[in-house]
Amino acid sequence: MLSRILAILLISLRSLWMHRLRSGLTMLGIVFGVASVISMLAIGEGASQQAQQQIAHLGSTNIILKTVKPPDQEVADASEQTIQEYGLRYADAERFRETIPDAQVVVPVRRKPKQVFYQSRRITAEIVGTVPWYTELAPIKVLLGRFLTPMDMHYSQAICVIDETVLDNLFKFDDPIGQDIKISGEYYRVVGVVRQLSAVSGVQDDTSMQSSAQSNGVGGAVYIALTTMKNRFGETEVQFGGSTGMSGEKVELSEITIKVSSMEHVLPTRDVLANLLERHHKKKDYQIIVPLELLRQAARTKRLFSIVLGSIAAISLLVGGIGIMNIMLATVSERTREIGIRRALGARKSDIIVQFLSETVLLTLIGGLLGMALGACIPILVTVFGKMPTVITPGAMILSFGISAGIGVTFGLYPAYQAANMDPIESLRHE
Amino acid sequence: MSSPDAKDSHRQRKTVVTIEDLCKSYMLGHMELPVLKGLDLSFYEGEYVSIMGPSGSGKSTLLNILGCLDKPTSGRYLLGTDDVSTLDDNQLSAIRGKRIGFVFQSFNLIRQLNILENIEVAMYYQHVPKHQRRQRATMLAERVGLGDRIRHRPFELSGGQQQRVAIARALANDPLIILADEPTGNLDSQSGAEILEILNELNAQGKTIIVVTHDEQISSQTHRSVHLLDGQIERIQSNGTGE
Ligand SMILES: Nc1ncnc2c1ncn2[C@@H]1O[C@H](COP(=O)(O)OP(=O)(O)OP(=O)(O)O)[C@@H](O)[C@H]1O
Ligand SMILES: [Mg+2]
Numbered sequence: 001m002l003s004r005i006l007a008i009l010l011i012s013l014r015s016l017w018m019h020r021l022r023s024g025l026t027m028l029g030i031v032f033g034v035a036s037v038i039s040m041l042a043i044g045e046g047a048s049q050q051a052q053q054q055i056a057h058l059g060s061t062n063i064i065l066k067t068v069k070p071p072d073q074e075v076a077d078a079s080e081q082t083i084q085e086y087g088l089r090y091a092d093a094e095r096f097r098e099t100i101p102d103a104q105v106v107v108p109v110r111r112k113p114k115q116v117f118y119q120s121r122r123i124t125a126e127i128v129g130t131v132p133w134y135t136e137l138a139p140i141k142v143l144l145g146r147f148l149t150p151m152d153m154h155y156s157q158a159i160c161v162i163d164e165t166v167l168d169n170l171f172k173f174d175d176p177i178g179q180d181i182k183i184s185g186e187y188y189r190v191v192g193v194v195r196q197l198s199a200v201s202g203v204q205d206d207t208s209m210q211s212s213a214q215s216n217g218v219g220g221a222v223y224i225a226l227t228t229m230k231n232r233f234g235e236t237e238v239q240f241g242g243s244t245g246m247s248g249e250k251v252e253l254s255e256i257t258i259k260v261s262s263m264e265h266v267l268p269t270r271d272v273l274a275n276l277l278e279r280h281h282k283k284k285d286y287q288i289i290v291p292l293e294l295l296r297q298a299a300r301t302k303r304l305f306s307i308v309l310g311s312i313a314a315i316s317l318l319v320g321g322i323g324i325m326n327i328m329l330a331t332v333s334e335r336t337r338e339i340g341i342r343r344a345l346g347a348r349k350s351d352i353i354v355q356f357l358s359e360t361v362l363l364t365l366i367g368g369l370l371g372m373a374l375g376a377c378i379p380i381l382v383t384v385f386g387k388m389p390t391v392i393t394p395g396a397m398i399l400s401f402g403i404s405a406g407i408g409v410t411f412g413l414y415p416a417y418q419a420a421n422m423d424p425i426e427s428l429r430h431e
Numbered sequence: 432m433s434s435p436d437a438k439d440s441h442r443q444r445k446t447v448v449t450i451e452d453l454c455k456s457y458m459l460g461h462m463e464l465p466v467l468k469g470l471d472l473s474f475y476e477g478e479y480v481s482i483m484g485p486s487g488s489g490k491s492t493l494l495n496i497l498g499c500l501d502k503p504t505s506g507r508y509l510l511g512t513d514d515v516s517t518l519d520d521n522q523l524s525a526i527r528g529k530r531i532g533f534v535f536q537s538f539n540l541i542r543q544l545n546i547l548e549n550i551e552v553a554m555y556y557q558h559v560p561k562h563q564r565r566q567r568a569t570m571l572a573e574r575v576g577l578g579d580r581i582r583h584r585p586f587e588l589s590g591g592q593q594q595r596v597a598i599a600r601a602l603a604n605d606p607l608i609i610l611a612d613e614p615t616g617n618l619d620s621q622s623g624a625e626i627l628e629i630l631n632e633l634n635a636q637g638k639t640i641i642v643v644t645h646d647e648q649i650s651s652q653t654h655r656s657v658h659l660l661d662g663q664i665e666r667i668q669s670n671g672t673g674e
Contacts, residue, residue: 007561346557349521
């Protein structure tokens with residue numbers, strides 16, 4: 001049986017080889033079709049995996065609350081010296097800890113970009129005031145020394161932990177541990193160096209995943225205890241200027257991240273949080289970000305993206321298939337006499353069908369293989385020159401190979417049937 | 432002298448092909464064009480018969496029906512003991528492959544196959560194993576005197592050589608009858624004579640052969656000549672040879 005299939009394929013191969021140019025040109029349609037299916041899927045997959053990775057870094061069991069400045073509401077009797085008070089509070093964090101049982105970890109964070117000095121060097125970094133258990137949410141790797149401890153919290157120690165960017169910019173080749181850096185005129189002793197493995201700190205809004213540090217033109221982060229930050233920086237930011245003279249903002253926390261025990265708890269907890277916040281905040285001065293939702297949304301977008309890209313590619317495959325059918329019909333009519341001879345020599349209709357079908361399928365399979373090779377190269381070029389991530393999945397490979405075989409069968413059947421149903425005598429008379 | 436006579440009579444009694452009231456007509460638009468008008472004939476095992484008649488008298492049509500390439504409009508056709516008119520397409524294909532060997536006027540070899548492969552084709556469709564196919568095809572090529580040309584393609588051979596390949600191919604599955612439609616029609620007299628010699632030889636070895644021809648000289652070498660005229664049997668003439 002196997003040897004017979006092999007024999008049939010060999011005969012088909014020979015007949016294709018006899019018309020190399022024609023076979024090659026016909027095959028090109030399939031080659032490009034398959035290659036475009038694979039590259040389109042690879043580009044789509046790459047884009048979506050990138051988005052999903054970024055979202056996943058936020059933690060799929062996390063809920064992130066952010067302080068946002070409410071739209072300016074001019075109070076009627078506004079005095080010249082207003083201090084606008086908004087944002088998340090310590091009380092909020094406390095409430096969450098007390099009232100939400102599913103909240104495993106509650107991490108309050110306050111951020112503020114500041115200039116950081118060490119000897120003659122200077123860098124603008126984000127001062128991150130937070131709690132020791134910050135590490136439970138953000139994948140942070142301690143490279144040197146240690147991270148913040150409860151003791152630092154309790155005594156509002158003047159110590160800090162810097163990240164690699166700060167290390168590189170301020171210390172170059174010096175050992176940073178035990179050195180003092182100056183922020184806003186006060187000194188902090190460096191106790192550790194960390195590497196932040198993701199952009200957790202940075203989600204500014206749901207669309208752009210850029211880190212706030214980057215978007216503010218600040219490099220690096222300096223972690224200090226939240227209590228220290230409260231004590232040393234206060235909470236009120238006063239700005240002078242404008243015609244109004246003095247204005248100020250009072251913000252207690254920049255964000256609160258809540259981690260729940262499992263993904264099922266994410267959405268219910270989000271609702272509870274929303275309720276709580278609504279009750280205690282008059283203004284909408286906060287934003288709730290649910291990475292899980294973003295993740296699901298990204299998955300939906302991805303599916304749509306893939307469908308659109310896939311359809312475009314599929315159309316080119318279809319065109320290739322029609323080209324094949326066209327050529328096969330021409331081949332059949334060209335070989336009418338041969339068909340008649342074979343029928344006279346005892347070939348059944350099914351033998352004729354198999355013969356022509358195997359030629360088409362072989363043509364599309366070879367085209368499919370070449371297309372797969374080409375399709376594997378194009379995404380690499382896109383990644384190298386277009387700086388776009390691409391991911392070739394085995395599924396896409398199998399799919400396009402299957403499609404090309406399917407096209408061979410679909411578009412080969414009709415010509416093969418035509419060949420088989422020709423009248424033997426008519427075919428023998430055919431010139 | 433008595434034993435060959437007995438053998439002859441025995442041979443004549445065993446029919447290979449019988450047709451009864453065989454009619455064939457073509458439809459041309461709404462017009463029915465009768466081509467064969469009720470033929471009754473029997474061919475016997477080992478017989479060598481020629482079919483003669485003017486152009487358009489229906490010789491090729493008859494031969495195509497005998498070869499199961501075409502179906503009669505009415506009448507009976509018995510090949511051996513099978514009533515062919517009741518068979519379906521696959522069964523007819525099987526009969527063409529196994530029991531009938533065709534030799535055409537225009538050779539009808541497959542261009543892209545070499546001599547050996549052309550001879551093998553008929554065996555291929557009967558699922559004869561590859562090595563056996565090779566062996567038999569080589570043997571047949573040698574038998575028609577082309578043992579040294581088996582790797583050549585048809586267009587590299589002369590007409591006479593091509594027709595010899597066609598005969599070898601017709602013999603591939605050891606058929607019951609050989610049907611030849613003007614096998615020498617496209618050949619010069621020298622090559623034609625060679626082909627006839629091979630056919631004579633085959634008949635001498637016991638093959639039943641039916642040959643359509645315009646050539647009196649060929650028909651005179653056969654046992655019987657069936658003369659068709661306008662789709663009917665005009666006369667059947669027994670020739671002295673071999674009887
Ligand atoms: N497919 C067809 N449709 C219509 N008429 C046909 C068809 N095939 C054959 N005929 C007619 O049948 C008649 C007999 O044809 P056939 O080929 O049997 O003649 P022939 O005796 O073999 O002639 P020749 O000696 O020229 O080969 C002719 O008149 C021909 O026109
Ligand atoms: Mg004829």
